[in-house]
Amino acid sequence: MSAEATPGFRSLLARAWARVGRAAGFVLWYAREVSGENGYKHYLDAYVARHGCSHGAMSEREYWRDKTDRQDREPQARCC
Template sequence: MSTSTSGTATPASTVVHRIAAPFRAVHWYLKEVMGENAYLHYLESFERRHGTRDGAMGEREFWRDLTDEQDRNPKVRCC
């Protein structure tokens, strides 16, 4: 066990959590930049507008619709 600044023992899980936190933040950021979280954002938006997730597109249907829309309306993007 390590000790904190107050001299009390800090559980190893807390130390691991503190070490892992920046890596989780980078992982989240990369998922946002790459668009991997688009479906989750869609579900959150759908639920806010409709009060439920019933009737929302499934994940496969969402990605198909998104790529079809991008093909119909090409815009400048990296890929």
């Protein structure tokens, strides 16, 4: 019987792939947080928490336009 056929090996391999998946998910989350890509999601979460629903919230396009306009009006130290 080969090592690949044993249930213990399959279990070990499955756990290893699960860890790789979690690590990849963390790296993706971190990159989105650092780059600001999750900004609209955070805005929407805060809006819903304040108002109880997402009705009346800015669209994603409006959010990013407002954010860049605000940064142009009130420049702050930022990387780019």
